[in-house]
Amino acid sequence: MGSTSSDRATMAEIAHAAGVSLPTVSKVWNGRADVSEHTRQRVDELLRLHGYRGRRQWRPDSAGTVDVIFPEIDCAWEGEHLRGIEAAGHAAGVRIVVSSLDRGETARRQLVQRLRAGRTDGAILATVTAAGPLVKALNRMNVPVVALDPASRTAGDMLSVDAANFAGARAAAAHLLALGHRRIGLIAGLDELMCSRARRDGFLAAHDDAGVPPDPGLVERGGFDFPSGVVAGGRLLDRGTPPTAIFAMSDLMAIGVYEAARRRGVSVPDQLSVVGFDDLPGARWAAPPLTTVRQPLREMGALATRTVLGLAGGGVLDTQLVIRESTAPI
Amino acid sequence: MGSTSSDRATMAEIAHAAGVSLPTVSKVWNGRADVSEHTRQRVDELLRLHGYRGRRQWRPDSAGTVDVIFPEIDCAWEGEHLRGIEAAGHAAGVRIVVSSLDRGETARRQLVQRLRAGRTDGAILATVTAAGPLVKALNRMNVPVVALDPASRTAGDMLSVDAANFAGARAAAAHLLALGHRRIGLIAGLDELMCSRARRDGFLAAHDDAGVPPDPGLVERGGFDFPSGVVAGGRLLDRGTPPTAIFAMSDLMAIGVYEAARRRGVSVPDQLSVVGFDDLPGARWAAPPLTTVRQPLREMGALATRTVLGLAGGGVLDTQLVIRESTAPI
Numbered sequence: 288m289g290s291t292s293s294d295r296a297t298m299a300e301i302a303h304a305a306g307v308s309l310p311t312v313s314k315v316w317n318g319r320a321d322v323s324e325h326t327r328q329r330v331d332e333l334l335r336l337h338g339y340r341g342r343r344q345w346r347p348d349s350a351g352t353v354d355v356i357f358p359e360i361d362c363a364w365e366g367e368h369l370r371g372i373e374a375a376g377h378a379a380g381v382r383i384v385v386s387s388l389d390r391g392e393t394a395r396r397q398l399v400q401r402l403r404a405g406r407t408d409g410a411i412l413a414t415v416t417a418a419g420p421l422v423k424a425l426n427r428m429n430v431p432v433v434a435l436d437p438a439s440r441t442a443g444d445m446l447s448v449d450a451a452n453f454a455g456a457r458a459a460a461a462h463l464l465a466l467g468h469r470r471i472g473l474i475a476g477l478d479e480l481m482c483s484r485a486r487r488d489g490f491l492a493a494h495d496d497a498g499v500p501p502d503p504g505l506v507e508r509g510g511f512d513f514p515s516g517v518v519a520g521g522r523l524l525d526r527g528t529p530p531t532a533i534f535a536m537s538d539l540m541a542i543g544v545y546e547a548a549r550r551r552g553v554s555v556p557d558q559l560s561v562v563g564f565d566d567l568p569g570a571r572w573a574a575p576p577l578t579t580v581r582q583p584l585r586e587m588g589a590l591a592t593r594t595v596l597g598l599a600g601g602g603v604l605d606t607q608l609v610i611r612e613s614t615a616p617i
Numbered sequence: 618m619g620s621t622s623s624d625r626a627t628m629a630e631i632a633h634a635a636g637v638s639l640p641t642v643s644k645v646w647n648g649r650a651d652v653s654e655h656t657r658q659r660v661d662e663l664l665r666l667h668g669y670r671g672r673r674q675w676r677p678d679s680a681g682t683v684d685v686i687f688p689e690i691d692c693a694w695e696g697e698h699l700r701g702i703e704a705a706g707h708a709a710g711v712r713i714v715v716s717s718l719d720r721g722e723t724a725r726r727q728l729v730q731r732l733r734a735g736r737t738d739g740a741i742l743a744t745v746t747a748a749g750p751l752v753k754a755l756n757r758m759n760v761p762v763v764a765l766d767p768a769s770r771t772a773g774d775m776l777s778v779d780a781a782n783f784a785g786a787r788a789a790a791a792h793l794l795a796l797g798h799r800r801i802g803l804i805a806g807l808d809e810l811m812c813s814r815a816r817r818d819g820f821l822a823a824h825d826d827a828g829v830p831p832d833p834g835l836v837e838r839g840g841f842d843f844p845s846g847v848v849a850g851g852r853l854l855d856r857g858t859p860p861t862a863i864f865a866m867s868d869l870m871a872i873g874v875y876e877a878a879r880r881r882g883v884s885v886p887d888q889l890s891v892v893g894f895d896d897l898p899g900a901r902w903a904a905p906p907l908t909t910v911r912q913p914l915r916e917m918g919a920l921a922t923r924t925v926l927g928l929a930g931g932g933v934l935d936t937q938l939v940i941r942e943s944t945a946p947i
Contacts (some may be wrong), residue, residue: 366696
C-alpha cells in the first residue's frame, strides 16, 4: 500500500484501474453475487495486488476474535494502540484478546498453543520483531498476521501499519534548525529497530536540507524509556560545549531530558529546547508542554485491526509536528 | 473478605476454622474425591462464607475467556490494571478480552449480546458503576462479575477488589501535616464515586488526628484528569491566602497542579508541596518526582482475575505513601 493512509482512496484507485464504479469494487469486496464473473476476477486481482488479503470471510465458523500481541502491556504506546484496536474491533463485530510476551519463551509457546486451540481470525503484532519464531508458527497455522509499528523489516507478504517516521523526525529537526539552533543533540532509540533508523535518517536529512552539518559528537543512545532519557540527556548537558537543543526519539526520553535539565538547573526552553516523538498524553502534561511529533497511535491500531480482518491493506500513516512550549529561538 | 489481601491467608483461616489441614481445604476447592463428604460440606460452607463463589470449574465447555470492561481504555489506571489482569489470565490459562464502554448505550447492548453469544467465564468491571443495566444483564445471564475499583457501592453478593482509599488519603494528609503545613488544599474527585468519598474522609481524619481543623474554603472539585487539576490548582493558588500544600486525589490532577504552579511562577516544593494518588508511572517522571499514594494497580487487576475465576474472594489491597521530591517542610 506504500504511503496510502486511507484504504477508501485505494478502493477508488482500484475502481478507476478496473474501469468500474466504487460500489462495484465494494460489491466484489463483500462477495455479492450481482457482479459479472469477468468484472469480479479483474477487481479481485487488483485488490490482491494492492495488498488486500482477499475479502472478509463472514464464515459461520469465524472465531469472531482478533488477537493483539504486545511485547509488554505498558502505559505508553500500548494503551493508545489498544484504544484504536478495540474501537475498530467493536465496529467490525469481533472481540479483542490481549496478550503480552513479557514472560519469555514459555509464554510464547503457550500463546501459540492457545491460538491453535482457541481459533482466531488474525493476530496483530504490536512493535514485535516481525521475524522470530512466533510469526513462523502463526504462518504455519495460516493465521493472518499484521505488523503494527514493526520492529524489523517484515517478511515479503506480511502487511504492516506504520507511521511516517522519517518525515516526522525531519520536521522535528527542521523546526529546531529554523529556530536558529546549530548544536542539536540527538537521543536515538535502539539501532536495530526500523523506526530508529528512519528517525535518524530524517534528523540527518533536515540538516542536509538546511546545509548544517550535524555534530556526530552530540549523539547518545537510549531505550525509548524515561530513565534512559535522564542518563542520555545528562551526558549531553555535561559536554564541554553542550547542545542548545535536543531531539529525543520518544516522548518518555524527552521527559527524561527535562529531569536531567532540572537537576542541572537548566531551564526548558530558555536554555534548552527539547522535542520528543509520539505525542503521548503525557506530552501535554509535561511542564512545559512538550513539542513533539505526533504519531496517530489510535488510528494505527484501528487500521491494523481492519487490515488483519481483510478490510484494509495496511499502510503508513502521517506524522505531524505539534509545537508546544518546550522549544524557543536560540 | 474485608481487608484480607491474600486468599492464601484466608484458605489457612478456613482450614483452622474447619479443623482440617490446608491441603484438605485445597482438595475440597479443587473438587478432589478423596475427602469425606462431611468434611467437604463443612469446608464448602466456609469457602462460600468467605466469599469464594464455589470452586473453579474446569468444565470441558468452559469458554476459557475472561472479559474485562473499562469505561474507556486510557493510558492511566487502565493500562496498569490490564497488565495485572493479563498476567493472572495467563497464569490461569484463560484469555483476556478487552472492551470499552465509551461508545454509550449501543456499545453496551452489543457487548451484552456478544457475551451471551460468545460465552465467557466471567466479567471484570473496571471502575464501572456497579449498579446499572450492564450488571443486571450479566446477572440474568449468570455471568460471574467482579467489580474492580468499584465506582459505587456494589450490590449485596458482588465481589469486589479495591484499594485502601481511606488509609491512603489519611497517610498523605498526615505527611503534609507532619511537615508543618496547616493550610492544605484538597482537590477532590467526583463525589458520587466511592473512592472519592473514602479519600475525603481519610483527608479529614488526618486533620482530626493532628488536631488541625481543615479549611473548607480550600476544597476544589476535579474530574481525576490533568485539565481539571490545572483549573482546580489555579483556583487554589489564586485565593487571597493560598494553601502551602495541595493534596490531589489523582496523580493526573497533581501534575495539573504542577502546571498551574508553573504558570504562576510558584516553585514545587519550595513554595508549594503537592501530593497525588495512584502512583502511575508518570509520577516518577514528573519534575520534581511526585510524592503520592501508591495503589497496587497491577496486583488489583490480578486479584480481580483470580476472583472472577473463583480462585480468590476479592479484597481490599493496601495503599502506601511514596515520598519523593514534591513535598517539603513549610
